[in-house]
Amino acid sequence: MLWIPFTLLAAFMQAWRNAFQKQLSKDVSVAGVTLARFIWASPLAALYLAGLYQWQPVALPTFNHRFVFFIVGAAVAQIIATALMVKLFKLRNYAIGAGLAKSEAILAAILGVAFFSESLSLLGWVGVLLGAVAVFLLSGASWRQLSWPVLLLGISSGLSFALTSLWVRQASLALGLPFPHGAAWVLLVVILLQTLILLSYLLWRERSTLLALWRRPRLTLLISISSCIGSIGWFTAMSLESVALVKTLGQVEVLFMLLISAFFFKEKLQRTDHGGLALIVLAAIAVMWA
Template structure:
């Protein structure tokens, strides 16, 4: 049951990371806000991995081509997912925009069963379904009038996050190291690759964005720190339990987002948001019992 506290930690830290990203997005472009998530996370992830080896020394990993493929795919998919979520911030308010991207739990369940040989109990599927209904309510969409740009960005971000999670889990399983060292290696390598890709892209295409991040060191560091701790939670939880259950429980992040949205950003919530919140609580209970 260790996957539960790790998931709750991840959800809490990710809510704050998204809040800080929203603040940074007012002054920095999408690619820069995405880079802020990774740029200082690499040394933090390296320190975490070093601490694990000091606590419990294990053999060094043997990297295969299959493992490298999963790491590269996960790193690129997470960059895309984060960029789409930042765009969401500009279309709807903070809680609704980030809540839409939580469609990843439903997508991860379907993709995991169809392509990754994962399985869910009936109670697990119930939790995933309840979480999907909650996402729909939080999107503010109606059957008569859907906001197509918001829905497409939300589903696109959710799909990319779902694929990221599934590939991260596969990389951890392929590596074959004991808990939690395998997840820590995957985390470090994914973040290193993401940082290198974004730094190279921005240095060639948009250097002023790097300058803008340099001029906002505290906010950038906060985003990276929250992202790193959150990723430790996600990667570790997904090495222990199926992605669908982890991500469905992880929707409690919306609990934290709604509180941040209301008390920090002073954004008003609609009645449907409260119904969505209730469904998320029921979904979390279902997957924990599953």
């Protein structure tokens, strides 16, 4: 059951990361906000891995071709997913798009069962579906409000996040290392690769964006720290349990986001939020029971 506290930690830190990214997106380009997620996370991930080896020494991993394929796929998919999410931040109806991006859980369930030999019980499927309905309700969306750009951005972001999660789990399993060392190696390699890709792109096309990040060190550091801790939680949980269950429980992130909005940004909760929150609690209970 260790996957449960790791998932809750990940959801809590991701809620803060999204809040910080939304603030940074007002002044920095999509690629710059995406890089902020990774740029200071590499040393933190390296320290975490070194600490694990001090606590419990194990053999060093062997990087086979399956591992390389899953790592590259996960790194690229997460960059694309984050960039699409930041684009949603810039739209008026951000909440609707963000809600659609949370289709990640149900897409991960379908792809996991179809292509990655994962299985879900009936109760697990009930939890996944309840979570999807809950997030849609909490976004304040109605079918009449959906536009094709928002719909495509949201679903594409959810699909990219789902593929990231599935490939991360497969990469961790491919290493064959004991818990939690395999997940820590995957985290470090993925973050290093993502940082290299985005830095190379920005040096080539958007050098001014690097300067913009340099001028906002506190916000950039907060995004990297919250992202790294969140990723430790996600990667570790997904090495222990199926992606669909982890991501469905992880939808409590919406509850954390609403609490952050209420107490940090002093925004009032809507009455319609209560039904969605109740469904998220039911979904979380269902997947933990499953």
